[in-house]
Amino acid sequence: MALGRREFLKGAGTCVGGASAIALGFAPPQAFAQETRQYKLLRAKETRNNCTYCSVGCGLLMYSLGDGAKNAKPSIFHIEGDPDHPVSRGSLCPKGAGLVDFIHSEGRLHYPSYRAPGSKEWTRISWEDATDRIARLLKDDRDKNFIEKNEKGETVNRWLSTGMLASSAASNETGLLDFKFARSLGILALDCQARLCHGPTVSALAPTLGRGAMTNNWVDIKNANVVLIMGGNPAEAHPVGFKWVMEAKIRNGAKVMVVDPRFNRSAAVADFYAPIRAGSDGAFLLGVINYLLTHDKIQHEYVKSYTNAPFVVREDFSFHEGLFSGYDAEKRSYDKSSWAYDRDAQGYAVVDPTLQNPRCVINLLREHAARYTPEVVAQITGTPEQDFLHVCETLAATSAPDLTSTILFALGWTHHTNGTQIIRTAAMIQLLLGNVGMPGGGLNALRGHSNIQGYTDLGLLSLRLPGYMNLPKDSQQTLDGYLQAVTPHADEPGQVNYWHNTPKFFVSLMKTLWGDHATPANNWGYDWLPKWDRSYDMLAYFEMMHQGKVNGYIAQGFNPLAAMPDKNRMRDALSKLRFLVTMDPLDTETSNFWQNEGTFNDVRSEDIQTEVFRLPASCFAEENGSIVNSARWLQWHFEGARPPGDAWNDGHIIGTIFTKLRALYAKEGGVCPEPVLNMQWNYKDPEDPTPEEVAKEANGYALADITDDKGHVVVRRGELLPDFSVMKDDGSTASYCWIFAGSWTEAGNQMARRDNTDTGLGTTPGWAWAWPANRRILYNRASLDVQGRPWDPKRQIIAWDGQRWGGGDVPDYPVTSPPNSGVGPFIMHSEGVGLLFAGGDKLADGPFPEHYEPTETPVLASALGKTALRNPAARFYADEKPRMGDPAQYPYVATTYSITELFRHWTKHSRLNAIMQPEQFVEIGDKLAGKLGINAGDMVRVSSHRGYIEAKAVVTKRLKRLNVMGKDLDQVGVPCHWGFKGATRKGYLANTLTPAIGDANSQTPEFKAFLVNVEKV
């Protein structure tokens, strides 16, 4: 007899109970039957999902059950880890373990509500009235302020007076609808959480390696010989992913090193810990580069063949006193024309394979990094010199072809004005060591939110389009001009230069956006895309809002009052809005920004004239859809219950507002109605598109029979595209996001696959689906030498069989290009190689990285001599200058961080997590505490030039006093989880303290290093 799991458990429970009762010689059969507790999951419905918090993307089994009443809705009463999931293998961390409490949180919103201008309270409103009113407000504002032509008479079709923030945990399908909604209206101020977290990762890794994402995957960490954790704390922020670090340590003998301002929980189980001053990581990493080059600890063959080390740079490129050639101090930006290669007569880059030319990239890099001696690094960073050298030596050992190091990082590197350059330096270290493309190697950017990778992929950022294409700017008035500008030519003959396919991806996007309205005659609707004159990223847009130039704002699954820097100023900015719409499962600080919460939010409600709509949304457990984990895996999840009360799915909310808006335009006309009315929105129910139809749209369809070079039909009209290689630029294919092509094909939903077979080194290509093309390790061709021999036979993940490339992973390479073909492994780059020198327009602040101090720094003169102290290309609004503090008044360096039990500002609504961390605290080193007379548990005030917070002091030895530039320096740790809403005790939003200035490339705010004072209250 075949028994299911539950039948087996039922039977086993009975037998065990029966056997023990009989053994004891009592318990009649009836009593025994009554005493046996029923298996708690009996009759429950099991639904698969993924954790909604961090982007490890742990698998969940959710169990739901009605209460027995007829027509009762199922309710989720138990969640546990999915034992089949190849990453989490049944584990959940304290955050995931509290998910049931999140679903049933008292902070969940059940009904739409409305706050009238000047009011002190919410009133209930129907969906119909709310969506009617919102559609009316949007239309009136758009019609009044839409800009069809700029002052030069160029067609720009943009709407600047209303903006939208997209979520970070909603599904990809919601993200696609967000994009279509916002861009059809001409909104340029469209942004998502990526702006506040991993923006610099994309800005750094794409120019260096070709793509801006985690190169390897969670399980692959186990293959490393060395794990460097710096700029992140995965034991707390990604606990289940961190188990693969422990796997590397225990089973692979890996050396784990942590470099961090705090001796954190990752450090507690590492082999080695080195302290560092927050904000000085760039100097540390440039010191590592100097060490590798001066000690000749690089993987020579890899560097010569797979990086641009031998490329020759133009004579007029230079670097003096912290500035690269072309700097314009007035504009705080560079003319980058000298950041370029020498060119030969055919226009190809000049290369010197002997590396003798002093203008070779490797020689310029050697000279550039030489200033970062161990002594200088120690002075800048406060890291003891011997600790720094230990890290250098350990990493250097992995320059051996058969050893690898992996680097794990997160917001500790991104949250700096210099964040992009910090991450780029790390990527360059990995190129020099030959560790990119290797199993157990790479740059593992640990994404924070569960779908922020997806929202980045989907182009939900001010100047982006899906699949990492750029939105056209004002000067790109014609489709041809735009495509010529964004489609690169090969820098070396014979290279793949995959972005040469950009026209195919772009036209396929346009066919998805405008459907039959996109024709060759109207350049596929090119004019209907809004064109930009400048960035409308969150920092820029809140600055505009503060100046009273913004009327409306939509915050979907986003709590900017808690997430944006300089909270008091952000609250003042929100107060100048005419209307605010929030869509969220939870009652957030943002939707209540007008409420007086005493010292936590001290406002006069009656003075705030903003109309606020608080729309209740479903959460992860109440929808079907896909999210993308940090390793680029698109994982499909299923609805386990309906949302509470009268809450709606996000797609339903967006679909209803958009449908009403379109009806208004159809009836009344208005300004530039074409993009609104022509946007393809042909869902079965336009007010409530299904995730399945949207997911297929993201993948794409053939709009005509697609033939190969020989005229054979490879995809029939109406079929889903099998991958992006079949896309065309003639309007015969439609695909919203080219890198998602292959995620839902004629073979079915690839994202829902559950084959966890290991095809080698922990690779599980049958589980879910990874972009691009289901590759699990990016640049994997670089794991073999030019002849196709693996650098390390134990790590062979792909192989050439004489005809084609194949193996345990999908080759990141043309499958028929044989070894020795001269085709480089970094196929997205026009050079075919990884870039140690990233010239052209790739970076705002230099083709080589340089250490610059945080905007607020205790360091007044650089150990590097006469030099630009702060990032000269970081954008600085005049209004922000008076809000910056100086070290005389604020002598301590503060850094924000997350703790294991809480996730941003969400889990404070979950009872279990609130019990574990009920009250706000700050962390102070014992020496500083002794100096200030502070004992553990005392209330302290931590203040910056922007405001203050008060919290309990946790006094530890984890924050060491450092010696920086000959002076003692103390640091303060500020966890960022509490606020005035939720199940925890009320607390201050930690972002009250942080400055509103961002990374020079991505405008991601500098949350990780700023100046404060500390006093006992």
Ligand code: SF4
């Ligand atoms: S928070 Fe991250 S590590 Fe924890 S259960 Fe959720 S996905 Fe897994």
